[in-house]
Amino acid sequence: MSKNSRNHRVFWLFIAPSGVLFTIFFLIPLFLNLILSFTNYDGWKQMDFIGIENYVRVLQDKEFYSAFFRSIIYTIVNLPFKVAIPLLLAVLLTSPKVRFKTLARTLIYIPVLLSALVMGITINWMFSQEYGLVNFIIQQLGGSPLEWGSNVVLATIVISVASTLMTTGFFMIIYIGSINNLSSDIYEAAEIDGANSVQKFISVTFPLLAPTTFLVTLLSTIDLLKEYALVQGVTQGGPGTGTTYTIQYIFDKGFNQGEYGYATAISAIVMIVFAIIAYVQFKTNQGGEKY
Amino acid sequence: MRGFLLTLCSVLFLSFITACSSETSVETNGANNSEEADGGILKILLSEEPSSEDALNNSFKKWAEETGNKVDTIVIPYDDQITKFPLMLKNDDVPDLVSTTRLTRLYPEEFLDLTDVVDIGIFDQAALEIIGQDYDSDSNLALPNQYTITSYFYNADAFEEVGIEVPTIDDPWTMDELISNAQKLKDSGDVNYGLAVDFSRGRYDNLMYSNGGSITQETEDSFVVSINSEENVQTLENFVEWNETDLMPKVIWTGGSTDNPADYFKNGDVGIYLSGSWEYSPMYEEITAFDWGVMPSPIGSLQQSAIAGGGGLGIPSSAENPELAKEFLEWFYKEDNYVEFLAQDKGISFINGVTYEPEDEKVIADYEILQAEMKNVTDRFLVDEKSAWRNYLDSEYRDVIKRAVSGELTAKEALDVFANDLSEKSDWEIAN
Known part of the structure; x- marks a missing residue:
């Protein structure tokens, strides 16, 4: 057996486990999803082929557009925080001047270990309007309780903070790994040139972390566009439909209203749009190799 | 070396599959053994986790004690029952008795007609209609358990x-x-x-x-x-x-x-x-x-x-033990058992001629108002x-x-x- 042929076999042996899982948990559901999107499947006995009727309906559905654009705005507003906070924390926690770094990293990482739904329910309890911890503290300090549950802006802020809190630890660890791999020679050269800490960050650290920043941006974007469990735990899409994002809308149509066929059509369209967004990000940043 | 690794992987994979199969089989055998030893197992679907004060749950317990049967409880909230019940049917894993507000209306062809199981004449007609939510046929797919x-x-x-x-x-x-x-x-x-x-x-x-x-x-x-x-x-x-x-x-x-x-x-x-x-x-x-x-x-x-509203008890057509579920219904609607249930439930009676007679003066006054609301x-x-x-x-x-x-x-x-x-x-x- 030639070396090339043996390498091929080894390659497929390594690929096989993830390939099987990818097929079972992604390709087959995707295929079924596409088939169902051309039917009026109601989750029970009705499943007739109806052509592209579901897709036409999606494109005329005002509620879908509202939920979709709400998701986009939520993503655009939150993305800078999702990327910047872990980066700044990573820089801080790799500095030789900071103490208790391990403890701080551990504390920041703990929320990553919690399930989004558990986190959501905990946050919901903390921000409960009448009996929540946060309003209790505000009242103890002489303030008036805030309408966390009935004001769209406040409800969105709560979700946003919780969402950022949940991912900060993970992205911070990725950044720390990358920072530790940066060559100290470059920093020494910058010091010789008289650069201060801020200048070193702007001119050296940030550009060299571009591939990592691209990765974090891409993952954060997809995370934000797909935000579901956290919202379900905190606001259930309310007040009104103020925090009903795309995935809530799909879930509601499918599982609460029994319109599985329609929900799968929305999923197919949304998947294509999300893939385009990721592709544009990839091309714009040249896969993180821009710098 | 490569051969050894492949063999090892195959053995581990087969062991994993076999282990999974054994686990299922043990569980199934366990259930069957207890059924043979202690009488039947009535699998029930409730809408909320039963507390010690829950009247219906206490009725199930008492029935199990008296008859030597066992009760296996599944809890699914009413709203979720609508999506979970079809999945249970597809998996051929339905409970023998369901406590529900809507399933019999949404999936009428999946439930047994209970008209001949108990004497339908004992029930308050309005309660039977409102809880059964079936105004077009003579069948009774859900019998009241809460009015x-x-x-x-x-x-x-x-x-x-x-x-x-x-x-x-x-x-x-x-x-x-x-x-x-x-x-x-x-x-x-x-x-x-x-x-x-x-x-x-x-x-x-x-x-x-x-x-x-x-x-x-x-x-x-x-x-x-x-x-x-x-x-x-x-x-x-x-x-x-x-x-x-x-x-x-x-x-x-x-x-x-x-x-x-x-x-x-x-x-x-x-x-x-x-x-x-x-x-x-x-x-x-x-x-x-x-x-x-x-x-x-x-x-x-x-x-x-x-x-007015409430919940009813229905028996799915594909239940494993429908006869056991019918036995429970016959037992539940016997006057002595029902009176005990009603006293704990402190609810509106859905059986003609049987009323809840509280001892507490406050409860008597409140109960009078609740009953009077029926006319509204x-x-x-x-x-x-x-x-x-x-x-x-x-x-x-x-x-x-x-x-x-x-x-x-x-x-x-x-x-x-x-x-x-x-x-x-x-x-x-x-x-x-």
């Missing part, structure tokens, strides 16, 4: 503090009086909110029916949609205003929180609470910090309104039930009310949206 009526609870201590006289069956308040007194309660500072209403269309609809509105109207051979009528728009506008002015806790009906108005009442933060008779027993056990009671429903622009079930509610509009749309109705309260839509826009959707789904025209 409920919506009711207004009041904080007696707060009433006394403000000097408000409690309305009586013979002299109920008007809706205007209720709102005015709720405002007084709030203004006094004894409670945070004058009025709270469960986040349920079943409670909100009382306001609509009492003002002469309805969701549908019956025509000669069908129904028309009347949810966006002028009186309904006015009712919703009033409801939104009560929320806007903080007479009610707005967060309950905007849907951005899981706050439960029952907790508000139990904590003494609400003066008047529109809920239902099913809350009576838990409140009786839990509220010790203040006196409270039940008062008659107020008269809207047309009349008083109460909504309106004809328009019964027409809406007969139309079975909820087979077309259900939670969407509460969602549009939620959007009106949160300010996303005006009352008229919200009801127009729902009227159009219901009309489209049901093929019923919208009433002029």
